[in-house]
Amino acid sequence: MRWGNSGGRRGTGPSTPARATWAVVVLGLAITAVLGVLAATVNNRNENRLLNVQVREASTVLASAIPYIEGPLASGAAIAGATTGDVTKFNQYMATYVGKGQPFSYVELCAASGGSAQGIAAVGHSGSPGSSESECRFMSGSHVTPLVIVGIIDGGTRLGFNYRSPELPARYGVYAESPLPAGHRVSLPKSSAFSDLAFAFYLGPSQSRRELLESTVPLPITGRQAVATVPIANSSVTLVATPTRPLGGALSRDLALIVSIFGVLLTIGAAILTDRLVKRRRAAEDLAAENRELYAEQATIAASLQQALLPQILPEVDGLRVDARYVPGVSTMDIGGDWYDLIVTGPDRFLFVVGDVSGRGLRAAIVMASLHYAIRAYAAEGDTPEAILTKLNALLDLDKDGHFATVLCGAVNLNEMTATLSSAGHFAPMMLATKESRFIQIPTGPPIGSGIAGDYASSSIPLPDHGTLVAFTDGLIERRGEPIDVGLARLLDTAVETTGSLDVLMDTLVDRLLPDGSTDDAAVLGMRWKI
């Protein structure tokens, strides 16, 4: 198993952002853009709305100022009419409305007689160079409204008005002039409700310079603006307003920017996080895949090893039938350490082995292989079973190799009809014969490699003319929660009951004795002679 960082293994280096990261960036920026545009749009609409509201209010204020112009003039004309042109009365009345800070800078009473009219009284100083005749000419003309705006006169410094009583014929009329501020410039007091706006007032519907009445800022007015037209007498005043600061407040104006910045930062953060996570996951997946491969490889090696060591084809000996079964344990990919072997040592003579290495896995399989081949070497040199076990014991060390093994070794001579058996911690074999079937009693030495002191002895038994020897490992008889003796009895009973050929016996033993899902592997070797 490999532990460690293999993040750059598959070609995507740590500096290349993952595809998912780009997607997050694009998505994040898109959302930010949308939100930013949304905020800007909302702010824009809001500003426009507030501007229009304020302009409407300003128009209302403007319209409410009209009576302050028309009222005095109408009253003056009425007084003149009532006093039949009493100059003193007229002057007296009008004097309060003329002068600095007053609506008018000049007021003239016009009297009509016959087809002409002329001024008979005046208050203030006239700014127009014309004579009273020209000023009072309006008395003979047609009037749509009692108050008529003459226009901007005197080089743009004054606004002229005519007032003529509505009832006909009109005897008296008033000519008035209002001052326009110098340079057409006024300023709103800071406490004014409209202090957020800048205004320009024009006479009439157009916004031409010639018709400018007054403004609070230099012209032209650019940017966001609203226009309102207030009808006055025969004309109108067009008011143009523009905000001088954000009407909805600075936050509303800045919101789009704040949202954008925040969105970009968030996007960057999310992108970095996504990148890290994707890379980490990829590294983990790569590592997992690698581990799976390595593990599978190891399992394959172990399985191959085991397959190679368990001979499918057993050597032939005259007058002997041999058969064997190996059933691996269910659980994992780990293999067990059971094995069997049959070695021909001469005509009518052979050695048989059944062994069980402790634990599972590749190491156990390797130990099994070592023992398997060592036994063959010793057998080739003609060693007896107990000599073989003694020598084997010197090969293995539980502390160093991590495993011990139980081994049953037997030398069978079909000429002399004897079997010499020796065991290193392993079950004795079962002998099946017509007269008697039993487990053979043999002395047991310590398991191979256990490090426990002890000798290996052997016992020789005579063989009946016909019989079957069955050697096995504990996987065949052991079940969890059950005493071993029950399993041994089951084995003997099943073997005794079964009739037929040797491979029928082998199959039956495996079928009947092995529980489903057993995790331990089992090996069984059967030898039947003098068939």
Add this chain to the structure above:
Amino acid sequence: MEDLAGRSGVRTFVFRDLPSAVTVQIEGELDIASVDGARFELDQVPVGTHDHVAFDVAALDFMDSSGLALLIQVANRAGSAEVRNPTPTVRRILEVTGLAATFGIEEQS
């Protein structure tokens, strides 16, 4: 005295009650899955050739070859060893593997 949680089904208690006597109490199932945990516990109490180790296996429900390997290893390190209160299963395993005498168990025929 420490206890390895029964994650893998074995609980091992090791205590030294006399200068040269160590008792190892094993409960549950000592098999290939749980043996490493038990070995870890046993490694905490070093055992030497002057020690006698007693394995109390009254509550040991199951033991496989890996478990037996652990017992053998500890017994080899100690001067002497015994298995106390063996269940029939443990007794038979020791008898079959020829280790009954090593662990102070009298063979029952």
